Amino acid sequence: MDKSLFPNYTIGPDAYEDIKHVCPTYGKKVAIIGGKRALDAAKDKILKSIEDSSLEVIGVFWYGGECSVENMDMLRPQIAEADMIFAVGGGKAIDTCKVLAHSTNRPFFTFPTIASTCASCTSLGIVYHPDGSLREYSFSKVPPNHIFIDTEIIANAPDTYLWAGMGDTMAKHYECTTSSRGHIPAHSDAMGIALSSMCADPIIRWGKQAMDDCKAHRVTKEFTEVVLGIIISTGFVSNFVQVDYTTGLAHAIYNGFTVIPSVEHNGHLHGEVVSYGILVLLTVDKKFEERDKLFQFSRSIGLPTCLADIDATPDDLPIVAKKALAGIDVRVWPYPVDEQLIIDGIMEMEEYTKAHA
Numbered sequence: 001m002d003k004s005l006f007p008n009y010t011i012g013p014d015a016y017e018d019i020k021h022v023c024p025t026y027g028k029k030v031a032i033i034g035g036k037r038a039l040d041a042a043k044d045k046i047l048k049s050i051e052d053s054s055l056e057v058i059g060v061f062w063y064g065g066e067c068s069v070e071n072m073d074m075l076r077p078q079i080a081e082a083d084m085i086f087a088v089g090g091g092k093a094i095d096t097c098k099v100l101a102h103s104t105n106r107p108f109f110t111f112p113t114i115a116s117t118c119a120s121c122t123s124l125g126i127v128y129h130p131d132g133s134l135r136e137y138s139f140s141k142v143p144p145n146h147i148f149i150d151t152e153i154i155a156n157a158p159d160t161y162l163w164a165g166m167g168d169t170m171a172k173h174y175e176c177t178t179s180s181r182g183h184i185p186a187h188s189d190a191m192g193i194a195l196s197s198m199c200a201d202p203i204i205r206w207g208k209q210a211m212d213d214c215k216a217h218r219v220t221k222e223f224t225e226v227v228l229g230i231i232i233s234t235g236f237v238s239n240f241v242q243v244d245y246t247t248g249l250a251h252a253i254y255n256g257f258t259v260i261p262s263v264e265h266n267g268h269l270h271g272e273v274v275s276y277g278i279l280v281l282l283t284v285d286k287k288f289e290e291r292d293k294l295f296q297f298s299r300s301i302g303l304p305t306c307l308a309d310i311d312a313t314p315d316d317l318p319i320v321a322k323k324a325l326a327g328i329d330v331r332v333w334p335y336p337v338d339e340q341l342i343i344d345g346i347m348e349m350e351e352y353t354k355a356h357a
């Protein structure tokens, strides 16, 4: 049996006003779980919005700082009485609640407080060991019952989340269209691939204005469009398409750079390095017109366009290329990807960036 469910959402500065219309159908007792900063930003607003509803909050809990099985075990007895879970925060807090909700068969609702990933819209959970290393992907077909996106809270979060989130979002389009090239995808995959253009065009169109708005903590139409791109468009694509299509050469290149100490130590973000990976992807793929467009956009908001921008050098490339191919990212790709292809693509991008300095 194939089964896919897709979440509803409410977005706006007053999105939480919709909680009392949506959630009481699922029961009465609510456990609120989130990150510390996320709870600081959202807790009072959530509590106020349900004051005059039938919902009853049984407790507000910190998720434990890592999306780990250990933290889920710690939370399980605390939420024993709850009918539903409110997941508040960024990727890891949301994923902790998601896997906990799946394993205890509870409805769950997400409250993203930053726009950085599509975690608050997806059914997939990414689980880590307590030391932060990857443990497993927790596959499920059950996304959140509803997403409450308070744009005022997101506009008051640090703009680096939005900045890096845009890079990761755009990758969804370029990776899934390239991965599936030459295939005749079945309905669900085909839906996701078609939708994926919503992960690139609106970001390139409104991303610069959205960054300026986020810096000024302004909720505008452009800002809202970009938040929807990062959370909803990307999440829907993830829910529709198989894992071999949701990742690709840009993420392979990101993985390659994770073993370069200067990149890690200087705190370069996942979506930031992924956005550089897209430029290399488009170079390798000879999609020069698209590459030029993305290059201009990346420049306009300070996303990286060359090795120096992510504190890497050409000497790092043999290690990067080897690590890039160690994962599953380019397992499905329209042509073979080897270490030399990656190195050549990166060096060609270096020349291009230098020529456009």
Ligand SMILES: [Zn+2]
Binding pocket: 168, 251, 270, 274
């Ligand atoms: Zn990513």
